[in-house]
Amino acid sequence: MSATTLPAPPRLALSSELMRISFRLLAVALLCVALSVASDAFANQANIMNVLRQSALLFFMASGLTLVVLTAGLDLSVGANIGLSACVAGTLMKSTGEPAYAVAAALGIGAAVGWLNGVLVAVLRIPSFIATYGMLWILHGLTYAYMAGSTVYGFPRGFRQFGNGFFLGVPIPVLVMLASLIALALFAGRTVWGQQIYAIGANPVAARLSGMPVRRRLMLVYTLSGLTAGLAALVFLARLNSAEADIGGSLTLPAIAAVLIGGTSLFGGVGTMFGTFVGTLLLTLVLNGMNLLQIDSRWQPLVTGVIIVAAVWIDIRTSGRKT
């Protein structure tokens, strides 16, 4: 008898990336189901909108950071960048009364800091961990000196609408988040520049030898990381109507966590913007759930840690991911 091979059974032609995102989405969906059952305050429009709006701030930080991590780098200065951008933009807006200046200042400073990081990493070839860690201290020092222990608060109503307003029933920060998610996902996944960024992360030597403008792409990702930090600073100002010197400190690690939970590898070359979005959702849902379920403050850090480790472990098991 001839050994004929049967045709392979029809399979869904899903790429592995899509599979991993689906699993991660599944984790988020499971969490939502669990929370809806555990608390009747969860599954209503107001709460869902709240969760989405809260995750917007974290997402803006994490989105630019994703591009940096894709190149096997790290930007530890995003939190401090937000601090400086928000403080300068806030005081400018308070003294001139013009939100336009604040927007220009926040985006400008954010991008400038990012560009400086890019110079340190791409031109001076300082390892990104050290370069951005040093930048973090420089930014903190500048912010503390500038604010001198004071707080700036009380911004114009029109500007605050950016943080508090609704459009067609959806909070404005959520709309901006979705827009930037789509824009950055298209950039990373569908443009030549995006492909080059992945290549640089996956194999920097090959990328350089094949003629890719590695230095310019690295400068680009760090500048973008700084730019999104500036955007996050604006959302912060609009949402919380104030700025003080130490606002960014507690935001950096959650942003990095969101990127990594979302499936982007620290070693570069693997990951998606949508994955980061899911990672952001997961972290925000955990806080929301703990508040709704009234989990005692003693246990909250423990619960957060367990869920994060579990989420990444499930991801590793289901996708054969090594990092």
Add this chain to the structure above:
Amino acid sequence: MQKQTLLACVAALALSPGPAMANGETIAVMTKNQTNPFFQAERVGAEKAAAQLNAKVLQYIPTQPDSIPEQMSQFDDIAVKKPDAVVMVPVDYKAMVPGVEKLNAAGIPVINATDRSAGGKLVSFVGANDYDTAKATGEALLKAIGGKGDVVIIEGVRGALTAQDRLRGFTDAIKEFPNVKLVASQPGNYQRLQANQVMENLLQANPHVAGVMAANDAMAAGVLDALTDGSSKALVVGINGTKEAIDAIKAGTLLATGDYNGFLQGCIATTIAIRYLRHEPIIDSIVMHPVVIDKTNYQPYDMPVDKRSCPTWDEIAK
């Protein structure tokens, strides 16, 4: 930075034939961080007191906020540089005790401010009592909501002494009003953003909250932002008496804030240090009475810190 030029001046002073002991004393002032306006007010108070009494102040502030190892090494620095006295706010009231003992061994008098140190030989303590302040502020809120309704507490950093004492003060105030129900007590970690998100989440589960007790003014501000979006009529109190809180009280959005007067603590602690060095009588423990600042009494607190002046000893001793 500031610290280095001041140190240079002190070194020059030390080498030159010094002025008489009764003037020009150097007081080292140690605070917890550069970012909290409370400590900024305390530092300004210390400088004003020193200026009024003809002495000098050296500021020691950790570059990383609330860093225990950094403050420990500052204790070492001070033990070597030997200023005439030290006014100290410990980053951690238990962990800094070895540092205090080092100063004791070097023969430098230590005055403790704000957070009571768990050990070491201290000339005096000047501070407010977190528990009493929180309890008085909580009672003010509960009276304002008519003694009944649902109440939420936004806690500080779990594990910090101030947060534990303020939580106890709040909960004990609630115990005195049997018709008040504590529906949620969640941590905001003394951060505006976290308190904002926590309050948003809590409003989902408890839309009819009547009152919110926030363990500090930054969190109270975050809570107020969360409340302006919806239709909640909850009243809010905070603690610290910062300028932003006073403005909110003036505007009618914040009900009250517990006074935790950094400026006065800096003034008094430094005055005691200088008097001790001049062998004048001092008081070995000053715990300031809890004062709740609200619409009726906020005027004296409305002045910016650097325009205020320190009280004289007779005023303090009363």
